[in-house]
Amino acid sequence: MSDPVAQLIFLIVKAILMPVLIITFVAFVIYFERKFAGFFAGRVGPTYLGPWGSLQSFGDIIKLLSKEDVTPLRADKLVFKMAPYIAFIPVFAVIAVLPFGPVGGGPNLFGHRFDYVIANFDAGVVLLLAMGALSVYGVVLAGWSSNSNYSLLGGLRAGAQMISYELAMGFSVVGVVLMAGSLNFVDIVNGQAGNFWEWYFIPQVVGGLVFFIASIAELNRTPFDLAEAEQELVAGHLTEYSGMRWGMFYFAEYVNLVVISAIVSTLYFGGWRAPLTVLDFIPGPIWLFLKMIAFIFLYMWVRWTIIRYRYNQLMSIGWKVLLPLSLANLVVTAIVVSLQG
Amino acid sequence: MGLVDIIKKGVFVDILRGMSVTGTYFVENKVTVEYPKEKLQTYPRFRGMHALLTDPETGDTKCVACMLCATICPSRCIHITGEVTPEGRSHPESFNLDLARCIFCGLCEEVCPVAAIVMTKVYELASFDKGDFWLTKEKLLANQVNAHKEVFAAPAAGAPSGVTRDRPVAGEEER
Numbered sequence: 001m002s003d004p005v006a007q008l009i010f011l012i013v014k015a016i017l018m019p020v021l022i023i024t025f026v027a028f029v030i031y032f033e034r035k036f037a038g039f040f041a042g043r044v045g046p047t048y049l050g051p052w053g054s055l056q057s058f059g060d061i062i063k064l065l066s067k068e069d070v071t072p073l074r075a076d077k078l079v080f081k082m083a084p085y086i087a088f089i090p091v092f093a094v095i096a097v098l099p100f101g102p103v104g105g106g107p108n109l110f111g112h113r114f115d116y117v118i119a120n121f122d123a124g125v126v127l128l129l130a131m132g133a134l135s136v137y138g139v140v141l142a143g144w145s146s147n148s149n150y151s152l153l154g155g156l157r158a159g160a161q162m163i164s165y166e167l168a169m170g171f172s173v174v175g176v177v178l179m180a181g182s183l184n185f186v187d188i189v190n191g192q193a194g195n196f197w198e199w200y201f202i203p204q205v206v207g208g209l210v211f212f213i214a215s216i217a218e219l220n221r222t223p224f225d226l227a228e229a230e231q232e233l234v235a236g237h238l239t240e241y242s243g244m245r246w247g248m249f250y251f252a253e254y255v256n257l258v259v260i261s262a263i264v265s266t267l268y269f270g271g272w273r274a275p276l277t278v279l280d281f282i283p284g285p286i287w288l289f290l291k292m293i294a295f296i297f298l299y300m301w302v303r304w305t306i307i308r309y310r311y312n313q314l315m316s317i318g319w320k321v322l323l324p325l326s327l328a329n330l331v332v333t334a335i336v337v338s339l340q341g
Numbered sequence: 342m343g344l345v346d347i348i349k350k351g352v353f354v355d356i357l358r359g360m361s362v363t364g365t366y367f368v369e370n371k372v373t374v375e376y377p378k379e380k381l382q383t384y385p386r387f388r389g390m391h392a393l394l395t396d397p398e399t400g401d402t403k404c405v406a407c408m409l410c411a412t413i414c415p416s417r418c419i420h421i422t423g424e425v426t427p428e429g430r431s432h433p434e435s436f437n438l439d440l441a442r443c444i445f446c447g448l449c450e451e452v453c454p455v456a457a458i459v460m461t462k463v464y465e466l467a468s469f470d471k472g473d474f475w476l477t478k479e480k481l482l483a484n485q486v487n488a489h490k491e492v493f494a495a496p497a498a499g500a501p502s503g504v505t506r507d508r509p510v511a512g513e514e515e516r
C-alpha cells in the first residue's frame with residue numbers, strides 16, 4: 001500500500017473516530033456535570049440509571065427524542081430549525097486541528113507514518129477563533145428566530161458578551177503564538193517540549209488566566225451565563241426550544257466544554273506532552289485526556305461555586321480588566337520574545 | 342478600589358475561598374436521603390395516620406364514645422355513633438375518621454380521656470382511591486401496630502396498658 005493511500009485511510013479513520021469518541025465522552029461529561037453539581041452542594045446527584053446513575057445521559061437522550069418538537073407559530077421556521085446545527089457544527093471543526101499525539105517522524109503504524117492530528121493546519125489558531133465566533137451565531141439566531149422577548153434578550157446578551165470576550169481571548173492567544181512562532185497547534189505543542197516548567201502557562205500566566213476566564217464566557221457557563229439567565233430570562237435563547245432541538249444546544253454546549261478544555265491544555269499546558277520527560281512512555285492521547293478531565297473538572301467547580309455576574313459587571317470585567325490585561329501581556333511577550341531573538 | 346482590593350481580586354482570594362467551601366462539600370458525606378430506598382425515622386411524637394388502641398386485657402377498644410375528639414376536631418372529620426354494651430359500658434358502634442379532611446393537629450389525641458385515639462408514625466398516605474381516606478373503626482384498630490412504641494406500648498398479650506401520659510386522665514370521676 002502506497003503512503004498517500006495509507007494516509008487517506010488514516011485520515012478517514014481519524015475523522016470518524018474523533019467525533020465519535022468526543023460525543024461518547026460528552027455523554028459522560030453531562031452525567032458528571034450533574035453528579036458533581038450534587039456533590040458540590042452536599043447532595044448525591046443522579047443515582048438510578050446504571051451503576052451510580054452513569055447511564056443518566058442516555059436516558060435523557062431517549063426522553064428528549066420522544067418529546068414533541070414544538071415550533072412557535074410566528075417563529076422564523078427555517079432559522080429556528082437551523083440554529084441548533086449552527087451552534088453544533090463549528091464546535092466540531094476545531095477538533096480537526098488539535099494534535100492529540102506526536103506528529104511527523106518515521107513510520108510508526110503498519111509501516112506508515114500515523115500523525116496524531118486530523119489536519120496539520122498552519123492557521124489552526126485562526127480557525128479556533130473563527131469557529132468560536134461562528135458558534136455564537138447559533139445562539140443569536142435562536143434568540144432572534146424564536147419570536148419571543150426572552151429569547152431575543154438572551155441572544156442579544158450572548159452576542160454582546162461574545163464581542164467583549166472574544167477580543168480578550170484573541171489577544172491572549174497571540175502571546176502563545178508569539179512564543180511558539182507559529183499559528184499551528186502542532187508547532188505550539190512542539191514549542192512546549194520538555195518538563196512541565198517549559199510549558200507556556202508559566203511565562204504566559206496572565207494570558208492563560210485571561211484565556212481561561214474568557215473561555216468561561218465563550219462557553220456560556222456560570223458565572224457568565226447571561227444568555228440563559230434563568231432568573232431573569234426563563235431560559236434565554238432556549239426558551240422556545242423543546243425536545244431534541246433543545247438537546248442539540250445542550251449537547252453543543254458540552255462539546256464546546258470538552259473542546260475548550262483540550263484547547264486550554266494544548267495552548268498553555270503542553271497538549272499531549274507528559275509533565276516530566278521520564279513519563280514519555282505513556283502515550284500522548286492519554287496525557288491530553290487527563291489534562292482535559294482536569295480542566296473540565298475545574299470548569300465545573302467554578303460553575304457550581306461562583307454566582308452569575310450582573311450584566312454591567314460582565315461588561316466592565318471584559319472591557320476594563322481582561323482586555324487591558326491581555327494587551328499588556330501581548331506587549332510584554334512581544335518585547336521579551338524579540339529581545340531573546 | 343484600593344491596592345489591597347486589586348491584589349485580592351488579582352489572585353482570586355474570594356473566589357478561591359468560595360471554591361474551598363464547595364470543595365469541602367464535594368468530599369464530605371452527602372446529606373441526601375434517597376427517600377423510597379431509605380427512610381428517615383419519625384420522631385416519637387410524630388403525628389401521622391390515626392389509630393384506635395385496644396385494651397390489652399379485654400381486647401376491646403379503649404374508646405368510650407365520649408365524643409370529645411369529635412367535638413374538639415377543628416375540621417370536623419371524626420364521626421362517632423355511641424352505644425352501650427350489655428355490660429353497661431359506653432362504646433363506639435361506629436368510629437369514622439375522614440383523613441382527607443384531617444389537618445393532623447393532634448388535638449383528638451390530646452383530648453382523649455382514655456388515650457384511645459393516637460396518632461402513629463404512618464405518613465405515606467397517598468392513594469388513588471378516595472375511599473382509602475375514610476378510616477373506619479376496623480382500619481383504625483388495625484393501624485395500632487404502627488403506634489409509637491416509645492409512647493404507647495404495643496398491644497401484646499399480657500403487657501401492661503402502657504399508656505404514659507404526663508397529666509392526669511381527666512373526666513374519669515364524672516362517669
